[in-house]
Amino acid sequence: xxxxxxxxxxxxxxxxxxxxxxxxxxxxxxxxxxxxxxxxxxxxxxxxxxxxxxxxxxxxxxxxxxxxxxxxxxxxxxxxxxxxxxxxxxxxxxxxxxxxxxxxxxxxxxxxxxxxxxxxxxxxxxxxxxxxxxxxxxxxxxxxxxxxxxxxxxxxxxxxxxxxxxxxxxxxxxxxxxxxxxxxxxxxxxxxxxxxxxxxxxxxxxxxxxxxxxxxxxxxxxxxxxxxxxxxxxxxxxxxxxxxxxxxxxxxxxxxxxxxxxxxxxxxxxxxxxxxxxxxxxxxxxxxxxxxxxxxxxxxxxxxxxxxxxxxxxxxxxxxxxxxxxxxxxxxxxxxxxxxxxxxxxxxxxxxxxxxxxxxxxxxxxxxxxxxxxxxxxxxxxxxxxxxxxxxxxxxxxxxxxxxxxxxxxxxxxxxxxxxxxxxxxxxxxxxxxxxxxxxxxxxxxxxxxxxxxxxxxxxxxxxxxxxxxxxxxxxxxxxxxxxxxxxxxxxxxxxxxxxxx
Numbered sequence: 001x002x003x004x005x006x007x008x009x010x011x012x013x014x015x016x017x018x019x020x021x022x023x024x025x026x027x028x029x030x031x032x033x034x035x036x037x038x039x040x041x042x043x044x045x046x047x048x049x050x051x052x053x054x055x056x057x058x059x060x061x062x063x064x065x066x067x068x069x070x071x072x073x074x075x076x077x078x079x080x081x082x083x084x085x086x087x088x089x090x091x092x093x094x095x096x097x098x099x100x101x102x103x104x105x106x107x108x109x110x111x112x113x114x115x116x117x118x119x120x121x122x123x124x125x126x127x128x129x130x131x132x133x134x135x136x137x138x139x140x141x142x143x144x145x146x147x148x149x150x151x152x153x154x155x156x157x158x159x160x161x162x163x164x165x166x167x168x169x170x171x172x173x174x175x176x177x178x179x180x181x182x183x184x185x186x187x188x189x190x191x192x193x194x195x196x197x198x199x200x201x202x203x204x205x206x207x208x209x210x211x212x213x214x215x216x217x218x219x220x221x222x223x224x225x226x227x228x229x230x231x232x233x234x235x236x237x238x239x240x241x242x243x244x245x246x247x248x249x250x251x252x253x254x255x256x257x258x259x260x261x262x263x264x265x266x267x268x269x270x271x272x273x274x275x276x277x278x279x280x281x282x283x284x285x286x287x288x289x290x291x292x293x294x295x296x297x298x299x300x301x302x303x304x305x306x307x308x309x310x311x312x313x314x315x316x317x318x319x320x321x322x323x324x325x326x327x328x329x330x331x332x333x334x335x336x337x338x339x340x341x342x343x344x345x346x347x348x349x350x351x352x353x354x355x356x357x358x359x360x361x362x363x364x365x366x367x368x369x370x371x372x373x374x375x376x377x378x379x380x381x382x383x384x385x386x387x388x389x390x391x392x393x394x395x396x397x398x399x400x401x402x403x404x405x406x407x408x409x410x411x412x413x414x415x416x417x418x419x420x421x422x423x424x425x426x427x428x429x430x431x432x433x434x435x436x437x438x439x440x441x442x443x444x445x446x447x448x449x450x451x452x453x454x455x456x457x458x459x460x461x462x463x464x465x466x467x468x469x470x471x472x473x474x475x476x477x478x479x480x481x482x483x484x485x486x487x488x489x490x491x492x493x494x495x496x497x498x499x500x501x502x
Contacts, residue, residue, distance in 0.1 A: 016118050023122075024104035026129040027138040028097045034379050035136070037386040040326075040486075041393070043092060043141035044417030045434065049075045050088040051421070058225065061434040062420045062427045067226035068434030070233050072218065073178035074143040092141035099145035100138040104129060106152040107333050113159055114337075116344050123359060124340045127263050127366045131332060132374035133325040136382055143179055144326040150176045151330050154186055155337065158193065159301055170207040174214025180330060181231075185311040187211055193304040228436065235439055236432040245320050253316055253323045259373065260328050263365040264339040267358070271342055302341065305334050325487075381487045388482030389495075390418065396457060396497045397422035399478055403499075406454045412447075413457035428453050430461075445469075456498040459485075464498060473501040 031038075045061070049069050052060035059075065061068055069075055082091040104125055111121045128134060137144040154176065157169040173190065176183040194204045219229045258265050309331045316323045343362070347355050393415065400411060400423040409425035416434055420427040428451045432438035441447035444467045448456065456467060456474070459482075464474065478497040484490040 019122060020105065020108045020125060023125050023129045024101040027100050027104075027131075027135045030135050030374075031138045031140075034375075035382040035386065036139075037390065038136070038382040039093070039141050039386070039390065041389070041415045041417035044421045045069070046071070046075060046078065046092060046141065046143075047088045048417065048421045048434075050079045050082055050092070053079045054082060054088075061416075062425070064426070064435065065225055066232065066434050066436060067222055067228060067230075068232045068429075070181055070231045071143045071179055073175060074146060077146075089141075093139050096137070096141050096143070096145050097139040099149050100134070103145050103148040103152065103333065106149055106156075107336065110152055110156055110159075110333075110337060111340055113156070114341060114344065116340050120340060120344055120359065123343075123362055123366065124336050126363070127261075127370070128332065128336055130366060130370040130374070131260070131329075132370055132378040133260060133329055134332065135374060136378050137326045137329065140326075142326050144329045147176075147180045147183075147330040148333055150179055150183070151186070152333050154183075154190070155305060155334065158190060158304060167203060167206055168210070170210025171214060174211040177211075177215055178218055180327075181234075182312055182315075182327065182330065185315065186308050189304050189307040189311060192307075193300055197300050226436070232436050232439075233433050235436070245317060249320055249322050250317060253313065256323045256325055256328050257313060260325065260332050261335045261339075262369045262373070263362060264335055266365055266369075267339065267343070267362050270358070270361075271346065302338065305338065309334055377487065381484065381490060384483045384490075385486045389415075389485055392480050392482050392495050393418040393457075394422060395480075396478055396495070399497060400425050400455055403477075409455070410451070410453040411455040411457060412451060412453040414459065414461055415457075419457065425455065452500075452502045454500060456500055457495065458498070459495045460493045464496075468500060475499045475501070 045068065048061045049059060052058065052063075053075060056065075058065050059069065059072065060066065078088065078092045078095055081095055082088045085091045085094070107128060108121060108125055111124060116124070134145075134148075150172075154169070154173060157172065169190070173183060173187050177187065191204070191208060194207055198204050222229050312328075312331060313323070316327075343358070346358065350358070397419050400409060400419070403409070409423070410428060411419060411423060411425045412428040412430055413419060414430045416427045416429045416431075419425070420434070427434065428447070429435040429438055430444055430447065438447055441450060444462055448467050449469065455477075456464070458464065458467065468474065475498065476496060477499050479494060481492055481494045483492050485493065
């Protein structure tokens with residue numbers, strides 16, 4: 001405790017301008033040191049779209065114009081940056097790292113708006129900086145860190161909405177929707193919040209109009225160029241009807257929610273249990289303290305943010321879609337903000353000694369649990385993915401590219417990112433993420449027979465006999481057993497490249 005008093009409070013107050021910039025670099029440094037090669041297959045889908053946009057001026061993947069990206073703004077931003085670097089793969093890694101740094105700096109600014117003291121802000125920022133999933137995606141090339149930055153800016157807009165001169169929130173939120181479609185939830189509850197607190201009705205109309213102009217403009221473009229306003233990824237991953245809930249997916253989504261903010265949820269449980277004990281004490285003063293503390297989160301701004309989080313998870317649960325950690329990361333800063341407000345006001349009902357003990361406990365939990373998840377699960381699975389999946393599919397891409405016996409090559413497979421980017425072959429997507437025509441066929445076999453690709457890649461999602469007719473000859477060009485496909489699919493799989501002779 002003496003160490004906490006002398007170093008954590010005094011020294012950190014004096015070094016605030018140094019400490020927080022250093023913390024902003026921490027996730028990037030850890031990722032560079034422990035999993036520098038990790039990039040998800042979806043990152044390479046982005047790279048494929050970036051190359052297509054730069055080469056054709058259209059949203060295309062391996063030559064086919066398609067609505068295969070739910071993050072068109074990320075593709076556009078990286079395309080512009082690639083004009084400077086000349087390398088889309090480097091550009092997308094650098095930008096995701098820069099947004100990682102920006103996310104932490106923006107969160108610190110947001111926490112300052114609530115007058116949180118420096119030692120509490122340090123704990124909250126440290127929790128984000130050491131978040132294992134934040135570190136995993138920090139330089140992965142995915143849009144996760146950008147969505148987090150955008151969400152924090154949305155929260156800043158929300159808390160500054162009393163200033164009528166700041167009225168670009170609708171435009172910014174519309175652009176955010178083009179980064180991740182989950183921002184539609186943010187729009188809905190922001191609109192309800194503004195309707196409740198704003199006296200100037202024209203301000204609310206302006207907000208909604210700005211948002212709709214951006215969204216409708218994109219949807220018109222999508223309909224004209226892709227023939228649909230529904231992304232292929234939504235059609236592929238959200239097949240089930242609403243309320244068709246599978247217990248396995250429900251449990252996984254709950255685990256993603258808790259794992260994404262494990263230290264915060266542990267402290268939250270401690271706070272709730274403490275307040276319940278206070279509430280059931282007989283003294284009227286104790287009951288009033290508990291009641292007043294619970295009223296802290298009843299402010300319209302905080303309720304709105306809480307509804308963002310609830311709306312996001314509720315949609316995925318009732319639509320029976322598995323939430324990936326990079327999706328849920330966008331709301332991690334919001335949960336940290338809410339926790340910061342609760343902890344800050346806890347100081348009003350606890351004596352200083354107990355309050356400092358709670359903060360030290362929070363620090364201990366952050367260091368222990370986040371590092372355990374990071375080094376026990378996230379880093380090993382990410383490196384297995386990079387050394388197994390990524391290297392295997394890059395090798396397969398080389399084999400296809402170097403095969404001179406076939407002109408105008410085409411390949412059918414499920415994971416299209418790496419092969420589509422490096423093989424120079426036209427891709428037929430068995431999952432339908434970048435080929436909407438896939439949804440016109442009821443199964444792999446009919447789709448493959450109709451497209452007649454020169455190559456077929458399977459990774460145990462089906463037997464070769466289930467995909468091509470028995471009278472069609474094939475040859476195995478490459479086969480390798482890889483150690484899992486990441487955290488969601490850790491079991492080893494055999495990846496096989498077939499050459500098909502139609």
